[in-house]
Amino acid sequence: MAASSPVPSFYLDPQIRDWVLFPITLVMILVGILRHYVVLLLQSPPKRLPRAAIREQRALVQSNVLRATASNSPIPFFFYKSISQNLSKAFADGTYLKDGPSKGDAPAAPPNPLTDPAAMDGMMAGMKTQMVMMVPQMVIMGWINFFFEGFVLIKLPFPLTLGFKSMLQRGVQTPDMDVRWVSSLSWYFLNFFGLNGLYRIILGGENAADAAQNMMASPFASAGAPQAGAPQDFGKLFKAERDNLEFAEGLHKWIGEDVEDRILRKYGRAAS
Amino acid sequence: MDLPAALQRLANYRLRNSRASRDIFESGVLVLRKNALSKLGDDRTFAHTLARRNVHRVSIGWVFLEQLALASIDIGRLEVAETCYGELTTKFPGSPRVECLKGILIEVKGTDEDALAFYEKLLAADESNGAAWKRKISVLRRTGKVDQAVEELSVFLDTFYTDVEGWLELADIYASCHQYTSSLQSLSQALLLAPQNPFYVLQAAETAYTAGDVPLAIKLFLVVVDMTDGDDDVLVKDSIPSGITVRAWNGVQTCAQRLQKEPKLSLSSASNTSSPQKLSVLEQLAKDMLRKARS
Numbered sequence A: 001m002a003a004s005s006p007v008p009s010f011y012l013d014p015q016i017r018d019w020v021l022f023p024i025t026l027v028m029i030l031v032g033i034l035r036h037y038v039v040l041l042l043q044s045p046p047k048r049l050p051r052a053a054i055r056e057q058r059a060l061v062q063s064n065v066l067r068a069t070a071s072n073s074p075i076p077f078f079f080y081k082s083i084s085q086n087l088s089k090a091f092a093d094g095t096y097l098k099d100g101p102s103k104g105d106a107p108a109a110p111p112n113p114l115t116d117p118a119a120m121d122g123m124m125a126g127m128k129t130q131m132v133m134m135v136p137q138m139v140i141m142g143w144i145n146f147f148f149e150g151f152v153l154i155k156l157p158f159p160l161t162l163g164f165k166s167m168l169q170r171g172v173q174t175p176d177m178d179v180r181w182v183s184s185l186s187w188y189f190l191n192f193f194g195l196n197g198l199y200r201i202i203l204g205g206e207n208a209a210d211a212a213q214n215m216m217a218s219p220f221a222s223a224g225a226p227q228a229g230a231p232q233d234f235g236k237l238f239k240a241e242r243d244n245l246e247f248a249e250g251l252h253k254w255i256g257e258d259v260e261d262r263i264l265r266k267y268g269r270a271a272s
Numbered sequence B: 001m002d003l004p005a006a007l008q009r010l011a012n013y014r015l016r017n018s019r020a021s022r023d024i025f026e027s028g029v030l031v032l033r034k035n036a037l038s039k040l041g042d043d044r045t046f047a048h049t050l051a052r053r054n055v056h057r058v059s060i061g062w063v064f065l066e067q068l069a070l071a072s073i074d075i076g077r078l079e080v081a082e083t084c085y086g087e088l089t090t091k092f093p094g095s096p097r098v099e100c101l102k103g104i105l106i107e108v109k110g111t112d113e114d115a116l117a118f119y120e121k122l123l124a125a126d127e128s129n130g131a132a133w134k135r136k137i138s139v140l141r142r143t144g145k146v147d148q149a150v151e152e153l154s155v156f157l158d159t160f161y162t163d164v165e166g167w168l169e170l171a172d173i174y175a176s177c178h179q180y181t182s183s184l185q186s187l188s189q190a191l192l193l194a195p196q197n198p199f200y201v202l203q204a205a206e207t208a209y210t211a212g213d214v215p216l217a218i219k220l221f222l223v224v225v226d227m228t229d230g231d232d233d234v235l236v237k238d239s240i241p242s243g244i245t246v247r248a249w250n251g252v253q254t255c256a257q258r259l260q261k262e263p264k265l266s267l268s269s270a271s272n273t274s275s276p277q278k279l280s281v282l283e284q285l286a287k288d289m290l291r292k293a294r295s
Helices: A014-042 A051-068 A077-093 A117-147 A162-168 A184-194 A196-203 A211-216 A234-251 A259-266 B003-016 B021-040 B043-050 B057-074 B078-091 B096-109 B112-125 B130-142 B146-159 B164-176 B180-193 B198-210 B214-228 B244-261 B263-267 B279-294
Strands: A152-155 A181-183
Touching: A014 A117, A014 A152, A014 A184, A014 A196, A051 A077, A051 A234, A051 B146, A051 B180, A077 A234, A077 B180, A117 A184, A152 A184, A162 A181, A162 A184, A181 A184, A184 A196, A259 B214, A259 B279, B003 B021, B003 B057, B021 B057, B021 B078, B057 B078, B057 B096, B078 B096, B096 B112, B096 B130, B112 B130, B130 B146, B130 B164, B146 B164, B164 B180, B164 B198, B180 B198, B198 B214, B198 B244, B214 B244, B214 B263, B244 B263, B244 B279
Parallel strands: none
Antiparallel strands: A152 A181
């Protein structure tokens, strides 16, 4: 069968369109919307952190702000240095640590996330959302596999190269069939990855309906990322930040350093 | 004024955080009345006007209620504020933001002790409630307990470092107690957090001048000029300074005069800032620019 044959090689029953293609699409959209609301229900209110914990988490912001502007600093070196030195000293002494400066010289072992109830809560919340993502997708896939296995649903209106065969004809092992025909399982995957735009229109920007994104994120992946409530060794972070501060101090340049020359040049009085 | 125009004005005020309470109140009451009417009849149109892309449809209504409540407290129409607070608290019981509104109402109607006790209660329930903390500090300052206010504010800023408003308030408190050096230090934090705002630089310049650090002051005044005199370097020469730039030129002139009259001032800079070399040229330039601004 030639791909360029003017006569279509076979016709699809319109019943397939009405009873398979549309239902699969519709079910996937509806499940996505449902999931959005279930996730909203499941979301627990953000935990309230005690003051000391917030202070610890945000201490790094101070030095970040300071460093970010170092090479074009709005404040003269005198003030910059005092802030920088103070921060550096506070980091060295562990003033910002939640539990106060460490006493013994033995470094405390990093807390185990599985025994810390606070960390456990965060992980459970992640798992719950994960379940809401996984279960419906597995059910739909099972449903399609059971009832519509091997169905050819639509013909794409444009030609494609052979490379797309595995993408568009999953579940149909026909080596000769034109690549433009799309099988039911492939249609499912296309929807799975492609419906995000539609959800964004229906549910607004930050929706929880898109399964594909959440599938890729493991519930444990967030353990390494900061701000996820995962335990971090702030003592070590602060120690590392001291080097950065020292480095930035060398880069410091106040915008007011030669401002009078700039102004005079701008107003044409530089020569006089 | 019709409904969409009123909503537009209100949204603008919210965006710029301006305190045009009378105007907000008038537009707000209009919206409130129209909203009440439309609830009876056609609810759609109202929701439709409010709807913006990516913003939850309901939320604008609630933010508007908060805005109206604050504005009506400001102009003393407490009954409207009470209505708004009532609606908000039925929708969001226990929300820290709404509770803060209640605290402000208490501040207006009750005594300062009541308000303080209320904020203490909020903070005891959730010690990281920044809004209630700030209100408490402001009440402390207003009732004359400046030392406590400074102490609390320092702890607050140590926890919530990025609060520019807090740093400015601290600078203001210090300045009101003639502690200009401390004030300047607080301002330098505000400058770090918002380096794009010329008004903070101007404030820092004036504080530095008052603190006796004239070389630093003249540099900062020049920075303000540099920041505000327009974007086109070619046209700037013939432009007429306006607004904040005039004030900065005034500062430049005063500083340059003082530095020339008392040369030892340039050696006594607390921040080790070296004073500019061409003081007479700078003074002449400032004079010319000011003459242009006044003519």
